[in-house]
Amino acid sequence: MTRPYLLLTPGPLTTSTTVKEAMLRDWCTWDKDYNGLVQSIRTRLVHLATSSPEPYTAVLMQGSGTFSVESVIGTVVPRDGKLLVLTNGAYGNRIAQMAAVYGITTSVLDFGETDCVTAGAVEERLQEEPDITHVAMVHCETTTGMLNPLADVSKVVKRYNKICIVDAMSSFGGIPIDVSELGIDFLISSANKCIQGVPGFGFVIARTEALLACEGQARSLSLDLYDQWQVMEKGGGKWRFTSPTHVVRAFDQALVELEVEGGIQARYERYKANQHLLAEGMEQLGFCALLPKELHSPIITSFYYPLSESFTFEALYEKLKAAGFVIYPGKISTADTFRIGNIGEIYKADIVKLLQVINDELFW
Numbered sequence: 383m384t385r386p387y388l389l390l391t392p393g394p395l396t397t398s399t400t401v402k403e404a405m406l407r408d409w410c411t412w413d414k415d416y417n418g419l420v421q422s423i424r425t426r427l428v429h430l431a432t433s434s435p436e437p438y439t440a441v442l443m444q445g446s447g448t449f450s451v452e453s454v455i456g457t458v459v460p461r462d463g464k465l466l467v468l469t470n471g472a473y474g475n476r477i478a479q480m481a482a483v484y485g486i487t488t489s490v491l492d493f494g495e496t497d498c499v500t501a502g503a504v505e506e507r508l509q510e511e512p513d514i515t516h517v518a519m520v521h522c523e524t525t526t527g528m529l530n531p532l533a534d535v536s537k538v539v540k541r542y543n544k545i546c547i548v549d550a551m552s553s554f555g556g557i558p559i560d561v562s563e564l565g566i567d568f569l570i571s572s573a574n575k576c577i578q579g580v581p582g583f584g585f586v587i588a589r590t591e592a593l594l595a596c597e598g599q600a601r602s603l604s605l606d607l608y609d610q611w612q613v614m615e616k617g618g619g620k621w622r623f624t625s626p627t628h629v630v631r632a633f634d635q636a637l638v639e640l641e642v643e644g645g646i647q648a649r650y651e652r653y654k655a656n657q658h659l660l661a662e663g664m665e666q667l668g669f670c671a672l673l674p675k676e677l678h679s680p681i682i683t684s685f686y687y688p689l690s691e692s693f694t695f696e697a698l699y700e701k702l703k704a705a706g707f708v709i710y711p712g713k714i715s716t717a718d719t720f721r722i723g724n725i726g727e728i729y730k731a732d733i734v735k736l737l738q739v740i741n742d743e744l745f746w
């Protein structure tokens with residue numbers, strides 16, 4: 383075994399000992415205690431997503447976050463629908479790719495990798511193509527760490543009466559979002575991001591009326607969001623197929639710990655403080671961030687490789703790993719970058735130590 387390290391990555395991320403310990407018990411997937419836990423999780427998720435919970439429901443879906451995104455794309459767009467995908471990174475592109483696999487009529491609005499999505503361009507496209515019925519966007523584009531202007535875009539999407547789908551995978555739980563205020567119909571996230579659980583399932587916060595319209599539309603059996611919801615509703619927390627019981631139990635504990643921390647606003651403040659300390663500290667060490675500060679998210683930050691012949695990402699990665707930190711390679715095609723995440727059980731002292739290690743290891 384290599385020595386344990388902190389995950390400075392955008393999920394899986396560093397979880398608390400108590401979240402891990404919650405998995406040291408087996409649960410029966412159809413027992414009423416377990417199903418009651420599932421129902422409680424669904425209710426708490428809706429309350430985290432909006433202060434007006436009545437018109438909303440939550441559906442849990444097995445698999446990594448991508449499975450939940452795919453369950454939404456494949457279920458909610460009808461055969462005669464047309465999906466507009468806004469993209470400025472790998473996760474937006476992935477939504478377009480899903481739509482292509484399912485043969486969904488799609489319009490793609492690509493902003494490039496380093497510019498944020500703009501409401502003006504979305505409005506223009508909606509005017510040019512009035513047959514668009516659904517709009518999908520990524521809130522925090524984890525590819526670069528870009529935070530897209532969700533409120534501005536969702537306002538336009540609602541004004542044009544389109545169904546609004548948001549991949550809030552890496553932001554929900556770490557950045558305040560109110561789906562009702564923003565008019566979001568489907569918001570997707572997963573267990574192993576800002577709620578700080580372990581990987582194994584994703585979830586969808588759905589406007590119940592919009593989900594009710596999706597019966598029989600799914601292009602996949604196992605990723606049928608409507609059917610999954612129906613079974614959970616009618617079965618009082620039952621999953622259609624084997625559920626990740628340990629992961630669900632850990633997620634329940636993670637929700638308790640989110641509440642103890644003071645809720646999403648308090649977690650947001652911690653993440654934001656972590657990210658500011660990281661970005662400023664790296665700048666002082668001579669690193670340059672890929673994006674201007676106003677486009678940074680409090681989740682993850684991309685940095686250019688330093689201008690040094692002797693620098694390699696692999697060497698930096700190995701040195702940091704030996705010192706107890708794991709970072710992420712870059713994911714964009716136009717520049718050599720690496721990424722450092724600051725979500726999970728990560729505190730100021732961890733960032734200070736990381737910066738210290740990088741400073742000590744400035745070997746290039």
Ligand SMILES: *Cc1c(COP(=O)(O)O)cnc(C)c1O
Pocket residue numbers: 392393446447448449451473520522523524549550551552572
């Ligand atoms: C993590 C993430 C996903 C899902 O990725 P998985 O590897 O399937 O968990 C989707 N969108 C965004 C923006 C993400 O950060």
